[in-house]
Amino acid sequence: MEGAAPAKEGSESVGALESEGASRPRPEDLVARAIAPVKAEYLRPPPSRSVAVDSGVEDGSNEKKSSSTNVVVKEKKSRRQLKRERKQEQKSTRNICPEVAKSGNADACPYRGNCRFNHDLDAYLAEKPPDLEGTCPFVSAEEFCPYGITCRYASTHRQQTSLKLEVPATKSSEVNSLNKDLQKLLWKNKVSFPNADFQLKLLGLERGNGARANSGADHMKNHPENNIHLDDNKEMLCSLGAPTTCVENDCLDNGSISDDSRPLKKTKSQADKIDSSPKTKNFEESRDSCLQNGLEDASPDNLYSSKDDLSLKPHAREIKLIDFRGKLYLAPLTTVGNLPFRRICKALGADITCGEMAMCTNLLQGQASEWALLRRHSSEDIFGVQICGAYPDTVARTVELIDRECEVDFIDINMGCPIDIVVNKQAGSALLTKPLRMKNIIQAASSTLSKPLTVKVRTGYFEGRNRIDSLVSDISNWGASALTIHGRSRQQRYSKLADWDYIYGCAKKAPESLQVLGNGDIFSYTDWIKYTLDCPKLSTCMIARGALVKPWIFTEIKEQRHWDISSGERFNILKDFVRFGLQHWGSDTKGVETTRHFLLEWLSYTFRYIPLGLLDVVPQRLNWRPPSYYGRDDLETLMASDSAADWIRISEMLLGKVPEGFTFTPKHKSNAYDSAETANT
Structure with missing residues (x-):
């Protein structure tokens, strides 16, 4: 992962510069100490916000409480409690059936009385949060909104009648979704990998069924002289499935067995190992293809068919390289x-x-x-x-x-x-x-x-x-x-x-x-x-x-x-992100909050940008630590805040008020910004 972390050295000097009565060093001296040389007229003292209010206070228990309101913000819950809450949520009137929500008709669900979702439209509409300001992102993209009455912009769906779309177009501009049939086969471990298995055997890297758990132990049993304390390497050896034949030069410098053990000779083609009595005509055709590609366990249960799954790998000259x-x-x-x-x-x-x-x-x-x-x-x-x-x-x-x-x-x-x-x-x-x-x-x-x-x-x-x-x-x-x-x-x-x-x-x-x-x-x-x-x-x-x-x-x-980009131009970029996010994650309540979450994660990085017009030395370097400063307008000042509470304020400008009890902590806390906060509302 590419995280964000300037150097930590000199962080105390940032506060020293902002302390009252401190002399202003020259810009070149600040740059040498990896401190952003913000113009003197924009500098301000660090905000005096309470750590207890902004980030929550640990009281020695499993709960975080705000010192001002003494209200529980977050608590650890057992798996049983979480499971009970999920069941209660399923029975809630807010958990409306997707088919009913899409069509607005309580009889649209094909499961009828066996559906685990709620079908009471009136009860759902009575508890639904008010719609957000703006237009449904799907309607603005001239698509049929697949979320129906659950969309937080449902009041704008009256425009859908002019689209004349009989079939809802759900995320039509996105590909690479997981096929449900494929997912079920992956769950059952019934997907075949003929090309990979064939190449692994050619390279002597195959691991047979059950080899992950057993063959490493068999290797140690057959060769007791190697039965030494291996720490993590022993676990990796068992997981890799080492062969029972020792390999020359397969040991690490410290004397432990390498986890990259391979047989001395490549195995013969798997064509000799395949059962020659297929059960069905279709399986016989698949088996013939498997023979060409070296598939070992060619049974009807573990074959997943697609038009390209048994094709031979093209020659290297045929691969279209990227420049x-x-x-x-x-x-x-x-x-x-x-x-x-x-x-x-x-x-x-x-x-x-x-x-x-x-x-x-x-x-x-x-x-x-x-x-x-x-x-x-x-x-x-x-x-x-x-x-x-x-x-x-x-x-x-x-x-x-x-x-x-x-x-x-x-x-x-x-x-x-x-x-x-x-x-x-x-x-x-x-x-x-x-x-x-x-x-x-x-x-x-x-x-x-x-x-x-x-x-x-x-x-x-x-x-x-x-x-x-x-x-x-x-x-x-x-x-x-x-x-x-x-x-x-x-x-x-x-x-x-x-x-x-x-x-x-x-x-x-x-x-x-x-x-x-x-x-x-x-x-x-x-x-x-x-x-x-x-x-x-x-x-x-x-x-x-x-x-x-x-x-x-x-x-x-x-x-x-x-580019000395203005705060308004930056805000328009955030607007585009929200629109793209609602199209990707959904325009219902869950999609709105998912979009908000990823917006906040992004804002935990963007606040480190210092507007070009505020610097004595340009361009900004990635390792510079910014002092506390005012922007050229209120929005720019808000965007420069390192407080998670201010990031939430920006999200509310785009996605409405956060739910009651909402909390946010950046997922990736930088080692140079180790005072990352948790804001609660």
Whole structure:
């Protein structure tokens, strides 16, 4: 995930500058200390808000209370209590049947009395919150609103009669939704992966049924001399399913067994192992295709048919490569890099977009929330998805599944994610310590995929021990067509500036067949030009946190100017985001609050932008810490606030009042902004 975190050093000096009677340092001195040189006439003392009121106070119990009202804001609930509340909500009059809501007819539900939703239209309308100001986003887009009377803009639906749409068009501009039939098969583990399984066997990386749990233990039983304390590596070995034959050079330097064990010889074709007695004529046809592709367990239950699922992988020359050179690439951004945000960036000049990082295991389990990260809008003409996994078979099967089910132009494997929950599962940055595992994953994925495969990494795992420069040529040979290098180590996170000299060195070592992209600290068009011109072998630069704070950076780069954007123009961008969000998440109450949540997550980054006209030195740098300042108007001042309560005020200007008892805490708290607040209303 690309988070936002300037350096922490010198944070005390920001408050010192704002203290009464302190002398004003020169702008160049402030820049040297990574403090934003805001013009003196706009500086103000820090707001004197109460921490207890703004962020809640812990009283030693499981509840947070406001010191002024002593009202419980949040409490921990047991699973039984949550389940009881869900059942009560289902029986509530507000839980109206979707079919009844869409048509406005209580008899429209096909389940009649067996439906678990409420069918009482009058009772629902009596409790429905008042409509919001504005026009339904679906009606404004000349589409039929699929939410009917539950839409918070239902009063504007009278315009739908002029649309003459007999069938509601629900999210017609979005693709890559999860098919319900496919989801059920994924739940039951009955989806076949012929291409991936065949390639895994060719590479000697297959894991048979039950191998995850047993073969690692069998390996230790058959070879007691290796039965030493392995810590995490032992768990990974069992999970990987190591073969019973020891492999030379499969041990780590510290003496523990490597989790990348492979058989000495590649197994024979699976065609010899397939049962030759199919049960049905249709299965016989599928079986013949399986024989060509090396599918082992070709039973009717585990076959999922689609028109492309058994096709052979095209030759490398047939894969349409993507030319990243000179294109503006929006990085995959966890939480904030959702589809509405990507639409904003596309409208402001981004050329290439990539979905949020999705975990391979969750995709293979058919989790709808994870598949939602693969959604693509029609405006995204060059679009990729980013996946993260720890093992070759998991990644290869995910790649095959996405390749045949989704419309994407490339697939990116994240081998640089620094988040603990990912690293602890041996994925993301943890792979940087396992080059053999990296090789197996890239080879298995690239040989399975019919589209370009790209890889994103950091310089290394530990600070001061960079290693990607020694793997650049190998990554190309393994099958990747592009490599993105974030100029920081995993241990470093975002605490220092990116090492672009190291990125340049890696780009110079890369073969012609591998495009190298740089990533880190790009916050203006001058940064982008400098980094791309300093190293001609660098194809382009990926823009991450800079787009979070100011998405109009793409416009600045294309027009090669510093845009002193007004507060009104920024507010219009927020309006577009809300409109896109309501179209994506829904215009009913749930969709409105989901849109509000992601808007607040985004506002937790945008407040770090300092208007160009307020600075003594331009452009703003990404690592500058802003002092407390006034804007040129009230809206600009509000947008500069670091208080979550003020972010909620902005959301209310766009989406109406928040529900009673509403709370918000930014999901990704920066290590340099560790006083992130929880605002309650």
